[in-house]
Amino acid sequence: MVSVPFTFVHAADLHLDSPFKGLSKVPEPIRERLRESTFEALRRLSDLVKKEKIDFVVLAGDLFDAADRSLRAQLRLQRTLGEMTSQGTQVFVVHGNHDPESGRQAKLDWPPGVFVFGSAGVDCFPAYSREGELVAHIYGISYPTSAVKDNLALRFKKREGAPFHLALLHANVDGDPSHDNYAPCKLEELATAGFDYWALGHVHDRRVLHEYPHVVYSGNIQGRSIRETGPKGAYVVSVSESGSIDMRFRELSDVRWQEISVSIEGLEDEQQLKNRLLSALEELNEDDERDRPMLVRIRLEGRGVIHDRLLQPNIAEEWLEELREWLASPEEQEAWLWPESIVVRTSGMIRLDAVAEEEGFAGELIRKGIAASGSSDLSKALLNDALESLQKQPKIREWLASCSHEDSVEWINQAMELALSLLRVDDAG
């Protein structure tokens, strides 16, 4: 088929009007900025579409954060999509687990030029360049309700008649354990289905799972918590006459979440720790590349003599408060920096493997811990035992079930370090 070059934007997981709950001691200006951040990211998406003369946009689900969409989110989306389509850009939308069809919605019209896929079956719409030439067929299906357990990808069937075929889907490919296993499917199935590009949503990290055909998660456009770090945005995808694909990532997030590591190795005392924390923050704060506000988690790592002192109750909190004092307040600095938390993942000078050789209680304890961290069955059994009383709470039970083996290993390692530290203090006293 004769084809003309075209450019589209792939974005997903807008999560408009995310409430950003559960942030402790965050000053009002930061809270306000975060509450607006998903909308600001959407506005930047619209700017991008205008500036880069985009032919069409695909949005791969979770446009809204809550199934019962807020009116504010619906109105803002309607307005922004209207801006995009008035420039001659078509927009194609599927809904995901956060914004299924069944959710409560205001009766608003989608602007002309916006195509929303239903949930009854896979539909196909033609996509045109801004000059009006047919450039692709777009296929998609929305979630009827939030928990879709069927493999929706198997329902996609290519229809001849276009030079390029793009499938739009909210799905978990190959059972990513950090996301709910909705619309589960296999990369193999997607790569062999005959489409040129799978524009996926659901996984919030951007990933290119396969090229030619392309299978891509664009990730979300604005991080929603410290678990969603780094630049977030959308892909601008250009397809040449010969069908070669060029992808460029564009950051859209208004506020960035970031984690930095600070090692305690070689530090002798609190003064040296203070100096190291200060310089780590200054480096980040004065980075000329940094053009937006940032919430940062400081992860203390490494083996050092001050480890025991960092495990004392409230110590991390006290350092955190001090860090916040050092930095300019969000009213004073446009691209502010806010230390979100300090997590202590350090180890003491005593090596666990050496203690494991010892006779007696400490040796026994560490042997048990090391064995558990090396086996997912043993670690699960150990944690189930230790957390038995907490398991009565359904929410906690659910949360524990969703934690990975890596999480368990980290907890067990910390528990070993803490137990050893407490045992040695007892010995010394």
Ligand SMILES: [Mn+2]
């Ligand atoms: Mn999502």
